[in-house]
Amino acid sequence: MLIKREREDFYILKWLDEFMTGHKGFIAGGCFKNIFCKEKVKDIDIFFESAQDWQDAVNYFDSMTPGYEGPDVQSEQYTFYYENANVKAYKHQKSNIVLELICKKYGTAKEVLNEFDFTIAKFAYYKEEVSDGTGEIAPFGGGKEDVTHIEYRILCDENYFEHLHLKRLVVDDQIPFPASTFERMIRYAGYGYKPCRETKMKIMKAIHGLPIEKLEVPESLYDGMD
Numbered sequence: 001m002l003i004k005r006e007r008e009d010f011y012i013l014k015w016l017d018e019f020m021t022g023h024k025g026f027i028a029g030g031c032f033k034n035i036f037c038k039e040k041v042k043d044i045d046i047f048f049e050s051a052q053d054w055q056d057a058v059n060y061f062d063s064m065t066p067g068y069e070g071p072d073v074q075s076e077q078y079t080f081y082y083e084n085a086n087v088k089a090y091k092h093q094k095s096n097i098v099l100e101l102i103c104k105k106y107g108t109a110k111e112v113l114n115e116f117d118f119t120i121a122k123f124a125y126y127k128e129e130v131s132d133g134t135g136e137i138a139p140f141g142g143g144k145e146d147v148t149h150i151e152y153r154i155l156c157d158e159n160y161f162e163h164l165h166l167k168r169l170v171v172d173d174q175i176p177f178p179a180s181t182f183e184r185m186i187r188y189a190g191y192g193y194k195p196c197r198e199t200k201m202k203i204m205k206a207i208h209g210l211p212i213e214k215l216e217v218p219e220s221l222y223d224g225m226d
Contacts, residue, residue: 002114006153007153016125023056023057026047027046027126028125032123047107064077065079085103089101124154128153130148130149167193169199175203175206
């Protein structure tokens with residue numbers, strides 16, 4: 001089950017705010033494992049609720065790359081890194097962290113996390129519009145209405161920190177991409193994360209149900225969600 005947490009409980013994530021400005025995307029996935037385990041963060045996955053939100057983010061990050069010629073030119077903080085059908089990526093010049101703007105899947109933080117397989121990947125850092133309920137006069141004129149502002153929120157699996165601490169791989173009941181999940185299970189095992197017996201049984205059962213043409217492990221992990 002996914003649970004919502006307040007940002008005040010996670011001051012360690014505040015440095016991510018720089019990558020959350022200028023667009024409506026949210027950060028989700030494996031980078032949080034690195035952060036909480038005090039490991040180096042190499043890349044950050046940013047997801048979006050719609051194709052338009054993704055395009056707006058692309059325009060924003062493009063405006064901060066060298067040689068950009070267009071409206072609203074920002075300071076040169078990023079360089080274009082790579083692009084394919086699932087993602088457009090930029091490298092942050094100061095930190096060398098790669099931001100991957102995901103266009104394979106659109107949805108809310110909850111919808112995206114529900115697509116992830118392992119509980120240790122089910123963590124999202126997102127923005128939420130909050131009403132103060134005061135009925136004050138709205139900015140820039142107009143009648144009385146609730147004033148809204150943006151607050152940062154956390155959404156994660158209820159067992160996220162327990163499984164992360166135990167280095168335990170636990171998979172959801174739904175495994176939409178069994179071959180990719182199997183490949184990630186092997187990758188995580190190389191980092192010291194061990195699947196529980198139930199997880200291994202679920203993955204084997206899911207793979208067993210695949211037609212033969214689906215058994216080849218894809219080269220790109222973006223054939224799944226992690």
